[in-house]
Amino acid sequence: MSTVGLSPVLTEFWDHPQSWTMDTYLDHGGYEGLKKALTMDPAAIVQEVKDSGLRGRGGAGFPTGMKWGFLPPDDGGPRYLVVNADESEPGTCKDIPLMMATPQFLIEGVIITSFAIGCRHAFIYVRGEVVHVYRRLLKAVEEAYDRGFLGDNILGSGYSLDVTVHAGAGAYICGEETALLDSLEGRRGQPRLKPPFPAVAGLYARPTVVNNVESVASVPQIIARGASWFTSLGTEKSAGHGLFSLSGHVERPGQYEAPLGITLRELLDMAGGIRGGRQLKFWTPGGSSTPIFTADHLDTPLDYESVGAAGSMLGTRALQIFDDTTSVVRAVTRWTEFYAHESCGKCTPCREGTYWLKQVLRRIEAGQGTQGDIEKLLDLCDNILGRAFCALGDGATSCITSAIQYFRDEFEAGMHTPAWELFPPERSALFDYQPRNRDALAAAGDHS
Template structure:
């Protein structure tokens, strides 16, 4: 299988982020095509393409757009609709949306305009992590260029469609990657997940119908509009069609973003990336960031699409492939992840707030050699008390590394019981160059 650069095809060009460069690559052509269609026809086209959300869950994008109620209420009025782009990329190991916005911000803006037109929204928001100041400024500058060129504002391209786009800087909380917590933060409240139902499509931003989509999902729409459903479905698999960005990091020769059809295998991606670093071999890896159950070398040929990864007990998630070689202590890696989740828990629900704290305490016992055999059962029990029982998916994500590492590396935990980490800490590298 070969790479399929679509979103990333000219990231390496000088000034790739400018409006002139984007237009030279047929930028905003899809917007004109979409505005000549009815909003319902745009939704139908995206549904037919089979585009699935690239933010982790893989929910069909067109179906989500179709959930927005279009009929007026009993009194004849209709509440405003909102589009919110989730650019709060926080999952450890995930780094696809940030380079996309940095290199080609207009791809996101054009996709957002088309999506807003399809759901009949007049206001759109991009919720971006405030720490990435360079990306924030670039996206704001691109938005200003789009207003000047007539792609945003009143009567876009003479179509009669109006849209205002706001780039909002978040304050840096992992929990705000969860869509309802993001909406609360956008409204000026503390970012905490909401009880569902009602879902955002019914009562989202300001209690109005709202679509929340990931950056890559939105940026994938213009190529589909421009090149057609058959072209998009010619890549990937039947149930997971199209192209996507895979983030390879950790102990790999050439880490980075690799755009390929869904269903490519890690073995194939490692071939493009030069393999595991010289002199070492793969020990374990994550298919979709640290919140997805880890896999081992025996899963090198698993198709990296939603069904293939689910079939081996994990999740595709954000397609953040973190690669670890034999110098990495599994217990130590899992501890670092759980420390992150314990720190980022919003504290709203007891299973996650208390459970992640106790997971950290137990794992520290394994790392320093003070744990007992009984702690193995306690570790699994606490993880089970979080998984599926917390208010949002953060708790599930924290339990995943525990349950999967116990499944594949229980003997390594037992080695720690006998006397601490068997690897010299100076050699036990939990991600070179990447903080988890």
């Protein structure tokens, strides 16, 4: 495969037969960043990360160094680093393979970050369903303790750190940072009212930094190579490299690590194009909670500013690719069913709104849409957007409003023709298709 435009940093030795071991990591320059960091003033590390322009890789894109700088002055009490490894967004699949293939990038990043912010106990909150990743992280932490990178007096520096790997219970809402903190404390995972923000009162009501896996894993190379190296990649306002997850109707799906600012057209060229030579119909630039794009956006630079200007969000760079055999109504309905199921129920707009969005969409998918259903969908979205307690409600509306914007005719067709007749599912299926009970689907759509 051509490597033009790629920047393998976190994925540099993913093809090594034992990429996840400490020995492999050390053979590829691992922990050089930590050794350098331990000779630096913690404030200098924070400044280096600020100068690098590293932005949060979990979706929001907030500057990482600035987030660290929000912590109040040290009062002698504990402060914490919590790594958000609860990757749950439909289509997002970058953190789990990263932790599976090269977990030591994350462990080293955790140590450097903790040293920079004055943390003595860090937590990695991983999604409970991925037991294989949980076990691999436990082993990686054990290896780091054995080699003296964790525990008391790390590398003779006088700095000590403990790391706890915690498995969640499989709730999408726990990807929201304050719901994650409640879950980590043993409570039901629900978003907290902000302010106070986690930087002031986070885990156990103490100052806390919550960062995404890829954000923390990017720190060792920034410290080892310098901020100027990182800013030489990407764009002026969206610096560095990132993992782009291509899935769906593409010849070679997978992880493509490239500088921010690359386009989907360039990525598709590397991935062999749309499967079977078909036409691109729509795609998500950052997972299902970001407004969809069409073939008209193939040359939009995949950086925070350009994607935002085009009407969507870069998010987690989860590029779900759909060809012209796909029903937009069906895809959006499946996503909405997910959001309705995963709503924590704390606030009325999200709890009730996602339920009714699901009912109306099922009706349209079954070809039983009624006059005014499209307007009803848009009105429901308008009553959720900006009114929900957290971003789950906003994300649930994005795919619907953008789908109606670009493919209104398909929703209008749902007033008389089922989606499975317009777009037979077996044509778009990636694997052997097992048809759902269409009578049950039609009955599910028959709601007033």
